[in-house]
Amino acid sequence: MSRRTARPRQRASAAASPAACPCGLPEPYEGCCGRYHAGTGGAGAPTAEALMRSRYSAFVKGDSGYLLRTWHPATRPERLDLDPGMRWTGLEILATADGSAFHTTGTVEFRASYRGGALHERSRFERVAGAWVYVDGEFPA
Template sequence: MYADCCGRFHAGPAGAPTAEALMRSRYSAFVVRDEAYLLRTWHPRTRPAHVDFDPGMRWTGLEILGTSEGSAFHTTGTVTFRASFHDGTLHERSRFERVDGAWVYVDGEFLD
């Protein structure tokens, strides 16, 4: 399942076709700690120098709660999601943009 869903984006030159697909692939990259993919899919103006992974963090699930724009016909989009980990959840509305035709993560707003 990983290879069919997100692994193909992590491993190759193919990019996620929608903001939601990029969100799912970035979540998977956090699960497998693929720093190179996360940095490659981060907007150049907001990209950190590196990703600090919490060694104790164990992600357990992703639920997409909503999307706005972010299709093949848009240049921007948002994805609202809830990511679960071993002792809590992360609820965020993430913003995405296209850069040179590829979807990238811009930033996110934490929600209650």
């Protein structure tokens, strides 16, 4: 059974505390997405939304290694060249469907803002060997 949840608009912004996580949650980066990036504790993101947030933070931090590690093997590119001039300015989670500890697939719809524009995507996630990974996304009209 699919559960689709409309969420209050949570948005990370440039006005957030420098220690705050780029994903928009109030925790410091090290205790939020930073622990997934560093592999601390051996646990990956527990939900599709947590993985989405950590991948956004990896884009902000320029961590292409994490992005590749959390990409589905069937759709992962061989390499990822991030634009060092790209300035991400905020993340807004618009909706989620499934993606909890009780699911094997999930969808997260989000808007990621950058200087000069925004990316609106509906991303698909799956569990591979127990870990959430990004599969692909579509760009809603």
